Amino acid sequence: MYTLSVYMWCMVLGMSVPLTLLGLLEREPSHGYDLKRDYDTFFGRGKPLPFGQVYATLARLARDGKVVIAVEPGDGPERKRYVITESGASEVNAWLVEPLAPEPHLQTVLFAKVVLAIMLGRPAEEYLDTQRRAHLARMRELTEVKRGGNLVDALLADHGLFHLEADLRWIDTTVARLDALTKEVAR
Amino acid sequence: MIEARAVTLSFGETPALRGADLRVAEGEILAVMGPSGSGKSTLLHCLAGILVPDSGEIHFAGQRVDTLDEGARSALRRDRFGFVFQFGQLVPELTAVENVALPLLLAGTRRRAAITEASAWFARLDLDGLQQRRSGELSGGQAQRVALARGLVSRPQVLFADEPTGSLDSLTGEHVMDLLVGSAREQGTTVVVVTHEARVAAYADREVIVRDGKVTSLDAEPVRS
Numbered sequence: 200m201y202t203l204s205v206y207m208w209c210m211v212l213g214m215s216v217p218l219t220l221l222g223l224l225e226r227e228p229s230h231g232y233d234l235k236r237d238y239d240t241f242f243g244r245g246k247p248l249p250f251g252q253v254y255a256t257l258a259r260l261a262r263d264g265k266v267v268i269a270v271e272p273g274d275g276p277e278r279k280r281y282v283i284t285e286s287g288a289s290e291v292n293a294w295l296v297e298p299l300a301p302e303p304h305l306q307t308v309l310f311a312k313v314v315l316a317i318m319l320g321r322p323a324e325e326y327l328d329t330q331r332r333a334h335l336a337r338m339r340e341l342t343e344v345k346r347g348g349n350l351v352d353a354l355l356a357d358h359g360l361f362h363l364e365a366d367l368r369w370i371d372t373t374v375a376r377l378d379a380l381t382k383e384v385a386r
Numbered sequence: 387m388i389e390a391r392a393v394t395l396s397f398g399e400t401p402a403l404r405g406a407d408l409r410v411a412e413g414e415i416l417a418v419m420g421p422s423g424s425g426k427s428t429l430l431h432c433l434a435g436i437l438v439p440d441s442g443e444i445h446f447a448g449q450r451v452d453t454l455d456e457g458a459r460s461a462l463r464r465d466r467f468g469f470v471f472q473f474g475q476l477v478p479e480l481t482a483v484e485n486v487a488l489p490l491l492l493a494g495t496r497r498r499a500a501i502t503e504a505s506a507w508f509a510r511l512d513l514d515g516l517q518q519r520r521s522g523e524l525s526g527g528q529a530q531r532v533a534l535a536r537g538l539v540s541r542p543q544v545l546f547a548d549e550p551t552g553s554l555d556s557l558t559g560e561h562v563m564d565l566l567v568g569s570a571r572e573q574g575t576t577v578v579v580v581t582h583e584a585r586v587a588a589y590a591d592r593e594v595i596v597r598d599g600k601v602t603s604l605d606a607e608p609v610r611s
């Protein structure tokens with residue numbers, strides 16, 4: 200079943216594929232195949248990442264100095280193990296720590312950040328709280344617009360507010376279920 | 387202006403607060419959020435001198451509140467604090483304007499002056515013409531605005547509001563919050579508003595979250611001082 204939400208998921212998550220792969224590499228050096236398998240398990244949502252995209256992304260990361268390739272003796276693509284560099288690791292860290300710009304429909308990227316944070320033993324709850332603050336700060340701005348503005352401003356602000364509110368409820372629910380999610384991810 | 391330090395309070399075996407810390411700056415509008423049962427109302431009641439913590443301290447305007455006796459705390463509540471609760475809790479035997487005048491009457495203002503001052507709030511809170519209604523003859527939103535007027539009429543230094551929009555639909559609730567924030571800013575009243583709704587909290591200057599009887603997000607310091 201290819202629903203709109205799955206489509207949205209792929210669209211939004213598509214932007215963070217390189218960072219997600221980098222995050223997976225921060226656990227340990229891996230082969231492309233293992234990366235794809237873990238990506239599909241935790242982030243694929245029924246739409247596997249094509250091998251072509253995995254290797255193209257890894258090649259770009261290597262070109263940019265975020266990973267290095269350790270070649271093992273033998274044949275085939277699985278001879279290559281990818282190892283994250285300092286620069287790659289600090290990019291993952293910056294991405295995890297920084298809240299996303301509070302626009303609606305971020306929960307998919309947020310979800311990727313939360314799962315990776317758990318995998319890497321980082322404080323997922325702290326990241327979610329930071330995100331929560333960023334969302335509420337944006338909601339305060341929109342509320343100010345609404346209070347000072349005309350009806351059109353108010354209606355547009357309301358649209359943003361309702362969507363941000365939905366994301367915020369998702370954040371709260373996720374915080375409340377972090378223990379369960381941690382068990383799931385650790386399996 | 388108000389501060390809770392390491393406040394704990396249990397109801398029998400149930401711990402409601404387990405070391406709650408909070409600072410509210412003068413003139414600040416603070417939203418207290420958190421899941422239901424996390425201790426928000428209990429914290430509000432401790433700050434307002436309604437409940438006395440098992441341990442920890444409450445300070446208001448440089449004064450220790452939790453060590454005051456019941457009489458002194460009750461005077462503090464009457465003279466310095468205003469309250470709005472989820473269900474307006476208007477006195478059904480009184481008219482709307484008498485309800486609003488009540489805090490002034492209790493503080494010793496003469497009836498005529500109290501009614502005049504109370505009446506002025508009706509225009510301010512879009513309640514014109516409803517002065518003589520009883521609470522049974524008001525809509526939920528109207529009753530809550532009457533309750534807000536009653537909370538603000540004595541020009542309290544701090545307004546404590548516990549889920550003031552909790553019984554209202556979202557449009558009506560926002561109208562109440564709009565007026566609450568507008569009036570509080572106008573008269574420099576500090577506000578502590580408990581709510582679990584983000585859209586209500588977005589009317590405040592800052593928010594904290596209560597989880598399991600503790601306050602998180604303390605890193606965000608008061609924006610005004």
Ligand SMILES: Nc1ncnc2c1ncn2[C@@H]1O[C@H](COP(=O)(O)OP(=O)(O)O)[C@@H](O)[C@H]1O
Binds near residue numbers: 400401421422423
């Ligand atoms: N009067 C009371 N008697 C017994 N338990 C109470 C009383 N008031 C609150 N509690 C308990 O204390 C905890 C915190 O309650 P409360 O402060 O009302 O939470 P919130 O306002 O965040 O929903 C809950 O477990 C609640 O059941």
Ligand SMILES: [Mg+2]
Binds near residue numbers: 428
């Ligand atoms: Mg409560």
